[in-house]
Every structure is written in C-alpha cells, then in structure tokens.
Amino acid sequence: xxxxxxxxxxxLGFLLILVWCLLPVVWIIxxxxxxxxxxxxxxxxFLPKEPTLQNYSDIIDNPDFKDSLINxxxxxxxxxxxxxxxxxxxxxxxxxxxxxxKRLVLSIAxxxxxxxxxxxxxxxxxxxxxxxxxxxxxxxxxxxMSFTLPLAIWTLSAFFREIPWEMEQAAxxxxxxxxxxxxxxxxxxxxxxxxxxxxxxxxxxxxEFVLALSLTSTTQARTVPAQLSFFVGPDPFNPPYGxxxxxxxxxxxxxxxxxxxxxxxxxxxxxxxxxxx
Amino acid sequence: xxxxxxxDMKNIVKEYGDGFxxxxxxxxxxxxxxxxxxxxxxxCGKSTLLRMIVGLEDITGGEMMIGDKLVNDLAPRDRxxxxxxxxxxxxxxxxxxxxxxxxxxxxxxxxxxIDRKVRDASKTLELDEHLDxxxxxxxxxxxxxxxxxxxxxxxxxxxxxxxxxxxxxxxLRGQMRTEITRLQKRLGITTVYVTHDQTEAMxxxxxxxxxxxGVLQQLxxxxxxxxxxxxxxxxxxxxxxxxxxxxxxxxxNTVKLPFGAVDVxxxxxxxxxxxxxxxxxxxxxxxxxxxxxxxxxxxSTFRAEVDVVEWLGNETYAYIPYEAPPExxxxxxxxxxxxxxxxMHTQLVVSLDGSSRIKAGEDAEIWVDGRKVQLFDPASxxxxxxxxxxxxRIPVHGTQQAAQSGAAG
Ligand SMILES: Nc1ncnc2c1ncn2[C@@H]1O[C@H](COP(=O)(O)OP(=O)(O)OP(=O)(O)O)[C@@H](O)[C@H]1O
Ligand SMILES: [Mg+2]
Numbered sequence: 001x002x003x004x005x006x007x008x009x010x011x012l013g014f015l016l017i018l019v020w021c022l023l024p025v026v027w028i029i030x031x032x033x034x035x036x037x038x039x040x041x042x043x044x045x046f047l048p049k050e051p052t053l054q055n056y057s058d059i060i061d062n063p064d065f066k067d068s069l070i071n072x073x074x075x076x077x078x079x080x081x082x083x084x085x086x087x088x089x090x091x092x093x094x095x096x097x098x099x100x101x102k103r104l105v106l107s108i109a110x111x112x113x114x115x116x117x118x119x120x121x122x123x124x125x126x127x128x129x130x131x132x133x134x135x136x137x138x139x140x141x142x143x144x145m146s147f148t149l150p151l152a153i154w155t156l157s158a159f160f161r162e163i164p165w166e167m168e169q170a171a172x173x174x175x176x177x178x179x180x181x182x183x184x185x186x187x188x189x190x191x192x193x194x195x196x197x198x199x200x201x202x203x204x205x206x207x208e209f210v211l212a213l214s215l216t217s218t219t220q221a222r223t224v225p226a227q228l229s230f231f232v233g234p235d236p237f238n239p240p241y242g243x244x245x246x247x248x249x250x251x252x253x254x255x256x257x258x259x260x261x262x263x264x265x266x267x268x269x270x271x272x273x274x275x276x277x
Numbered sequence: 278x279x280x281x282x283x284x285d286m287k288n289i290v291k292e293y294g295d296g297f298x299x300x301x302x303x304x305x306x307x308x309x310x311x312x313x314x315x316x317x318x319x320x321c322g323k324s325t326l327l328r329m330i331v332g333l334e335d336i337t338g339g340e341m342m343i344g345d346k347l348v349n350d351l352a353p354r355d356r357x358x359x360x361x362x363x364x365x366x367x368x369x370x371x372x373x374x375x376x377x378x379x380x381x382x383x384x385x386x387x388x389x390x391i392d393r394k395v396r397d398a399s400k401t402l403e404l405d406e407h408l409d410x411x412x413x414x415x416x417x418x419x420x421x422x423x424x425x426x427x428x429x430x431x432x433x434x435x436x437x438x439x440x441x442x443x444x445x446x447x448x449l450r451g452q453m454r455t456e457i458t459r460l461q462k463r464l465g466i467t468t469v470y471v472t473h474d475q476t477e478a479m480x481x482x483x484x485x486x487x488x489x490x491g492v493l494q495q496l497x498x499x500x501x502x503x504x505x506x507x508x509x510x511x512x513x514x515x516x517x518x519x520x521x522x523x524x525x526x527x528x529x530n531t532v533k534l535p536f537g538a539v540d541v542x543x544x545x546x547x548x549x550x551x552x553x554x555x556x557x558x559x560x561x562x563x564x565x566x567x568x569x570x571x572x573x574x575x576x577s578t579f580r581a582e583v584d585v586v587e588w589l590g591n592e593t594y595a596y597i598p599y600e601a602p603p604e605x606x607x608x609x610x611x612x613x614x615x616x617x618x619x620x621m622h623t624q625l626v627v628s629l630d631g632s633s634r635i636k637a638g639e640d641a642e643i644w645v646d647g648r649k650v651q652l653f654d655p656a657s658x659x660x661x662x663x664x665x666x667x668x669x670r671i672p673v674h675g676t677q678q679a680a681q682s683g684a685a686g
Contacts, residue, residue: 164364164366166362166364166366167366167368169333169353169362169366170360170362170366170367170368171368171379172332172333172352172353172354173331173332173333173353173354173358173359173360174354174359174379174380174383174427174431175354175380175383175384175431176354176383177354180383184379185368188370189368189369189370191370
C-alpha cells in the first residue's frame with residue numbers, strides 16, 4: 001500500500017521535473033517551425049499552425065551563421081583537445097607523485113575555476129589587442145583552456161586515483177617503462193574520465209558567451225552563441241524569433257549527439273574485473 | 278637454457294617514509310630452482326620483502342643479488358622477474374590473450390612467436406576457450422590462471438607470488454596449490470611465494486622463511502620447522518591445530534605439567550635443567566587415548582577431565598581446560614597478538630585416534646609422547662630443546678640475545 005503510493009509519488013515528481021526541463025526545449029523546437037507571421041502574432045499557440053522548414057533553409061544559407069558554426073566547432077574542439085591532454089598529464093602527476101606544492105597546485109586550480117569570467121573581460125580585451133590575439137581563434141582558445149583545465153584536472157585526478165596502483169606496477173614488472181605503463185594501461189583505464197573531462201570542456205567552450213562576444217569583432221572568430229545576438233533581422237522592433245529558435249536547435253543538436261555517443265563510455269565501468277571481484 | 282637465477286638477500290632493511298621499520302636485517306638465500314616460501318602473520322613485511330625483490334620498493338639497506346648481479350638500483354623491468362599479484366592486477370581493457378601477451382609485446386617479440394607462446398601457456402593453464410574474453414567476466418580461479426599465464430610466457434629468471442590464492446575459496450585453493458607445485462616443478466624455475474597460510478607454506482615450499490614483525494625467525498624445510506621450531510612464535514604458527522603450550526617445571530628427567538609428570542629423554546631434560554618455570558610445547562597428535570595406544574614406551578599417561586569432544590571419523594579432537602600461572606598466561610596473550618589474533622586458550626587440544634570412545638565430561642586416561650615434548654623459555658620464547666642440526670638456519674638477533682642473557686642473570 002505504502003509502496004505503491006511511494007511509486008506514484010516518484011513518478012509524479014519525475015514527470016514534473018521532466019516537464020519543467022523539457023518545456024522550454026520543446027517550445028524552441030516548435031518555434032523553429034513557425035513562419036514570421038505566426039511568431040509575430042500577439043498570443044501564439046504552442047504548436048505551429050502551418051509547419052515550415054523555411055527557417056532552416058534560411059539559416060543554412062546565412063553565411064555568418066555558417067562561419068560562426070565553423071568557429072564554434074574549431075575553437076571548442078581545439079580547446080578540448082589541448083585541455084584534455086594537459087589535464088591528463090597534470091592529473092596523473094597529482095594522483096601518483098608526491099611532490100612539494102601539490103596541494104597548492106590543486107587549490108590554485110580550484111581558485112581559477114571559481115574566478116568570475118566577467119571580471120576578466122576588460123583586462124583580456126586590452127591584453128589581446130596589444131598581443132594581436134583579439135578576434136582570433138587562439139584569443140578564445142587560451143581563456144577557454146584556462147577556465148576548463150581546473151575542472152578537467154580535478155575530474156581526471158579523481159579517476160586516476162581510482163585506478164589501482166598495481167595495474168601500473170604489474171606493467172612495470174612486465175617490462176614497461178613508466179611512459180609505456182601510462183600509455184598502455186593507465187590511459188585506457190582512465191578513458192571514462194578522459195571522456196567526461198572532454199565533454200565538460202567541450203560544453204563550456206561551445207556554450208560560452210561573454211568572452212566570445214567581447215573578444216571578437218567579426219565572424220572571423222565569433223562563435224554561434226555570440227553570433228546569435230547579432231541576428232536582428234530587418235525590423236529592430238521585431239526580432240526574427242523563428243530564426244533564433246532554429247539557430248538554437250542547430251547548435252543544440254551536436255551536443256545531444258555527443259552526449260548520446262559518449263554516454264556509454266562514461267558510464268561503462270571499465271575498471272571492473274581489474275582486481276578480484 | 279640454464280641460467281643462474283638464485284636470489285640472495287643480504288641483511289635487507291626496509292624503512293618506510295614514516296619511519297616504520299617493515300623489514301629488519303633479513304638474509305635469505307634462494308637457490309636456483311628452489312621454491313621458497315615467505316610466511317608470517319599479517320603486517321610482518323612479507324609483501325614488502327617481495328616487492329623489494331621485484332623492484333617496486335626501494336631497498337633501505339643491504340644487498341639484493343639476482344644471479345651474481347647486484348640489483349638494488351635496477352628498475353623492475355630490468356630485473357626480468359615475473360610476479361603474480363595478490364589481486365592479480367590483470368589489465369581489464371585487454372582480452373585474456375592480450376593480457377598474457379602483454380609482456381611479450383613490450384619486448385617486441387614477433388607476432389608468430391607471441392601467438393605460439395600464448396597458446397602454449399593457455400593450454401597449460403586450460404584457458405583456451407577464454408582467450409577472447411575480458412578478465413572482468415572470468416571467475417576468480419580463471420583470473421588467477423590468467424595472471425599465472427602472464428607470468429609464465431615471459432621466461433623470466435624467477436617467479437614471485439604474493440598470496441595468489443587468498444581470494445579463492447577453499448576447494449579451488451587446494452586445486453591451484455597442486456597446480457602451482459606441478460608447474461613449478463616442471464619449469465624448474467626459482468620461486469618466491471608469499472603467504473600467511475601455514476598449510477600453503479608446509480605443502481608448497483622446499484624451504485620456508487618465517488617472519489615476525491619484519492624479523493626473520495627461522496629458515497628451514499617444512500619438516501624442520503614442524504619438528505624443531507626455534508621459538509614459541511614459530512611453534513605456534515606452524516601446525517594446525519596449533520601446538521599446545523603448558524606451564525612446566527623440570528625435575529630430573531621428568532617434566533611437571535598441570536595434569537601430571539611426563540618422562541622426557543635425558544638430553545632434553547638436561548638442556549632445560551635449573552631454568553625454573555618453563556613452557557612445554559606438545560603437538561595435539563603427540564597425545565593418544567591410553568586405551569587405544571598399545572605401545573606405551575617413551576611416554577607417560579595421565580588422567581584429566583575432557584571438556585569437549587569432536588569426532589571427525591579418522592580422528593577425534595578432545596579439549597581439556599587447565600589453569601595457567603600468570604607468567605604463562607601473559608606469554609600466551611603475547612603470542613596471541615604476535616600470531617595475529619589466533620586465540621591461545623588455556624586448554625589442551627589433543628588429537629586422538631578415531632576409534633577412541635572418550636566422551637565429553639569423562640575422566641579420561643591420556644597417553645603423551647615424552648620424546649616429542651619441546652621446552653621453551655617463557656621470558657625469551659626460545660626453544661631450549663631445539664636440535665640445531667635439524668632446524669635449518671636460526672638467525673641470532675640482538676634483541677633475543679639480550680633477552681636470553683637477561684633471563685639467565
Ligand atoms: N607505504 C607504506 N608506508 C608505511 N608503512 C607501510 C607501507 N606499506 C606497508 N607498511 C607497513 O609495513 C608493514 C609490512 O607491510 P606488508 O605489506 O609487507 O605486510 P604483509 O606481511 O604483506 O601483510 P599482509 O599479510 O597483510 O599482506 C605493515 O606493518 C605496514 O603497516
Ligand atoms: Mg601482503
């Protein structure tokens with residue numbers, strides 16, 4: 001009796017959270033299929049009256065959007081790649097070696113992660129202009145890396161700590177150098193951690209707005225979230241809601257695909273069976 | 278392929294970073310092809326010693342020789358030893374085949390040769406049908422065999438085992454024990470095997486090194502350890518059920534025990550004469566039901582009330598409680614701590630013939646073999662009646678010497 005009630009309660013809560021989270025997403029998707037007349041209407045209905053693909057073809061033909069999409073991909077991918085490599089090496093050292101100042105490194109990393117991005121915009125703007133990094137890919141990649149590295153290092157060192165020391169020692173006894181043991185045993189075992197760190201980094205770079213807006217001036221380096229704010233349309237009092245929604249959908253899809261692709265990898269208990277079960 | 282792979286440890290010391298002395302002045306010479314057991318209660322430094330042999334732990338002091346090479350400062354991969362870890366340490370992301378092939382791949386052995394060697398090993402270990410599986414899906418015994426496979430493909434100079442059977446259930450453990458003996462005899466490879474299980478120590482080893490708190494107590498064959506333990510610790514550790522320890526005083530050629538007097542051979546009595554209160558060590562099987570025993574020569578009989586009787590078919594265990602004076606009681610408690618929680622009751626455990634009709638609560642007549650009685654100094658724990666010619670090597674330690682002279686003075 002009490003059990004069924006608890007079950008019903010669980011499902012109710014579940015449903016509530018689902019609606020709460022998904023409603024805006026569904027709303028945006030629905031918007032992306034509406035024509036301009038419908039979005040401009042005073043009280044639009046939830047589902048499009050006359051579903052149209054016009055927004056999608058418009059956005060694909062928009063060269064600014066295409067450029068910013070390429071920028072987004074390139075910048076996010078490069079920062080992820082570099083950040084994960086650096087974080088893997090750093091996290092391994094932190095998890096395995098006993099060196100002076102280890103705690104200091106970890107606390108500084110944490111402090112950086114907590115640093116408000118907005119506070120950096122001004123100084124970075126000046127600095128980048130002097131160094132010629134303004135409105136370039138590296139100009140965004142560098143700050144993205146420094147903001148994602150701490151998180152990646154923390155996640156990865158937690159993963160490395162989980163891997164039994166003996167894995168590595170076994171490899172060394174089997175004839176591996178430290179580097180071989182790291183590459184052939186530790187990294188494959190830490191794969192779920194590496195993927196987690198990679199996805200977190202990618203998301204950050206992909207979604208970041210403030211820096212992308214302030215450190216760029218043209219579509220040479222501007223990413224999609226920043227570019228979206230430049231979608232004004234012909235009438236300044238009537239923003240192209242349909243197109244904005246479509247752009248949102250287009251940038252969200254890759255994220256969902258990535259999550260679905262790597263979800264298994266992240267969840268897979270790859271270390272199971274390493275030691276006695 | 279005959280290479281000298283003796284392992285010679287000379288005065289090995291290990292002090293951990295926190296100042297803990299885990300291994301203290303241990304010297305063990307493992308002969309080429311010998312099966313050497315390191316045994317002792319938990320925390321006595323067995324694993325530490327093994328890891329120093331293989332190179333996973335720095336050596337604080339002493340010399341580690343493999344063959345005629347000093348290896349103190351060599352990295353593990355330069356020592357050419359194969360090790361089976363306590364929890365196997367298989368690579369979970371690789372198949373059984375690749376796990377076994379791993380050391381060969383690192384050595385850049387040609388693929389064809391790898392394949393031949395891996396299949397050889399898997400045949401020996403009956404792993405053929407599991408070669409494509411991941412270790413995570415194997416049973417404990419299968420994992421254990423994969424770990425062995427990874428060790429034997431190598432043609433290493435020696436095998437090192439760290440409690441390889443401790444994760445298996447009793448039956449499998451018995452099987453694998455025979456398996457390991459067979460394999461070792463066939464390959465004739467020098468082996469050092471760590472265990473805290475005295476059955477494994479007795480059955481597997483050519484020689485056994487007994488350690489206590491990082492100090493080598495005795496290095497001898499299983500038989501020598503059993504018949505001539507150098508002190509209370511070794512006597513209590515080797516044998517199951519353990520040796521009985523009773524308060525005793527020697528008068529002439531008789532030893533006075535709580536139950537009565539037992540005649541012992543004069544040369545034994547002589548070694549223990551005039552030492553006051555001693556501890557007598559008598560193994561359970563050195564007792565017998567007096568009505569079953571026909572030849573009563575060399576021993577004495579006594580009467581005692583039996584508390585509990587356990588009949589096992591081929592033999593019977595009878596338990597006889599006794600009172601111990603405080604000195605003996607204290608020594609027994611100390612021994613209990615040293616032996617890692619094995620409880621030393623002030624009760625006699627005697628193993629009688631299965632045909633014995635003695636019942637619980639009965640006043641029984643028990644025969645005891647006086648020739649097998651060992652006498653220990655309760656202060657130092659040393660065996661006074663040890664036959665040094667048949668006791669292997671008993672290292673002399675500063676602390677024990679001090680205890681001896683203290684007891685004498
Ligand atoms: N890294 C370390 N730092 C400090 N002390 C250690 C370290 N590793 C082990 N010790 C100590 O050294 C002693 C011996 O440890 P070791 O692992 O060799 O014991 P063992 O005989 O293998 O015991 P077990 O049967 O439980 O495996 C223990 O008392 C342990 O506390
Ligand atoms: Mg151990």
